[in-house]
Amino acid sequence: MHVMIIGAAGMIGRKLAQRIAADGVLNGTAVRKISQYDVVAPEGGDVQVADLCAPSVPALLVAQRPDVIFHLAAIVSGEAEADFDKGYRVNLAAVQALIEAIRAVPEYCPRVVFTSSIAVFGAPFPEKIGDDYHLTPRTSYGTQKAIAELLLDDYSRRGILDAVSLRLPTVCVRPGRPNLAASGFFSNIIREPLAGKEAILPVSDSVRHWFASPASTIGFLIHAAGLSGAALGHHRALSMPGLSCTVAEQIEALRDVVGQDAVDLIRVVPDETVRGIVANWPQDFVTPRAHALGFVAENSFDDIIKRHIVDELGGEAS
């Protein structure tokens, strides 16, 4: 089993490679090779530099005939909105180049696990977004992900490849430093207080959103790699299970797990821009298809926090 991870330098890519290396198997088969590529390669790691947007690079990668390709590489939502050309190049043209390179290899039909996003859905929403709700992206990022889903469905139906597209919930608690993503605060208000630091909450605590932990997210990707195409049928895009909760419920969970001292480190500083962006984000889903296919996520935000403490803080909040 040769596993290739494209977009391996990101948080999810690194955790995925670690998990597969630790497991030593994928889909019940021994992993003999994990190829990791990204446009940037952190020093000292196993990630090799490869820009999928450059001519011939997709063909070179695919010529290795990996059995499973995790395609995680993407420009994030904010950047795809700010830089129209770069967004379409990285999030759409590079995906097209990859799947066309696969099509050019004779008698080769790899499992492709693609990270789509709940950004394929835009406001107005039903109370819960079901598995047959239409694609209504309100960003170029969401549009690019939705188009990639459709292409992967058609290429799968044609037998060119064997795709699974996962619409990932917002990953929370995201480790590392606070970042500038509009969704960053959902993680910041948990991670920073757990480390004894102050965090800013820019929206009302009534805001509701859809979450899964990094560990669950890695679990989705691993599980997707092993699903049978027959079980998936024609429609290869799946909204992943997650946990719908409000910011108030996140804070309540923080209080439950580590106490009021942590909660006191959250400072409310309203930001109308962030509030406006978040108002157009999905709040809740029902995901019967993913459940039936065996995907699982957390049931409580307490569990998400406890998982973060175990995985990132050595089992103890400061």
Added chain:
Amino acid sequence: MHVMIIGAAGMIGRKLAQRIAADGVLNGTAVRKISQYDVVAPEGGDVQVADLCAPSVPALLVAQRPDVIFHLAAIVSGEAEADFDKGYRVNLAAVQALIEAIRAVPEYCPRVVFTSSIAVFGAPFPEKIGDDYHLTPRTSYGTQKAIAELLLDDYSRRGILDAVSLRLPTVCVRPGRPNLAASGFFSNIIREPLAGKEAILPVSDSVRHWFASPASTIGFLIHAAGLSGAALGHHRALSMPGLSCTVAEQIEALRDVVGQDAVDLIRVVPDETVRGIVANWPQDFVTPRAHALGFVAENSFDDIIKRHIVDELGGEAS
């Protein structure tokens, strides 16, 4: 008002140009020019040859700054399925080339009316397909149309152009000679008997499908050209109203309008291939968005037949 029709040599393109020329106005404004382009140009007509897939052609067309562009050009479903590259080139890459050419023209934001298709939906279906049902194409043609819808939504949201995508019902009664399209029999079993000729019915008369007359279809296109972007909102793709009826109801209408002699010209010759294809086609829709925006179609198949007799047979069946 300068109107451009791309894909002007087809049945819909020709009827659309005739209608606009006869009206002399579009959206209440006098039409000073109708530019007609297609990859083939029938002799003696006003259609000019232009292949949107050729480099620089989209830029040359768009440099004329038409106020309204009807983009009707497409490879049909069967051909897009048989020729993968041609389908993606004509139905997707050419659309991308056109909208990128529009993006390159400064201070220009034309109304683009795009003919999508109910082929963006594939089996299994709900009893009636609603306005918020997800895109589930089961053909490369349907995939290409769905992707074009998403691109046109995003380019509209960005203010690059001002699109309306119409998911057209099956056009029936289609004038002209019987063709080999799998859907051809829906028209053949009406048009041929009306002309005193025999027609083949390859499926069970319990088959249900979604229809609009050529006249209604032209009406959709004209109406779409005049809709305000504000009324349309973010989601520019609309399932068009139509008439859901079974083959038995089509035949009953033929009996009503012209009598049993015409019905006796229909010969049942089951074709398992056609039956299999048709089994995956949509049967019925509810289209509240299109109705609210003022689109109208026939309410009975009798009306569709009567319309054909007036428009194509000079008012009299043979």
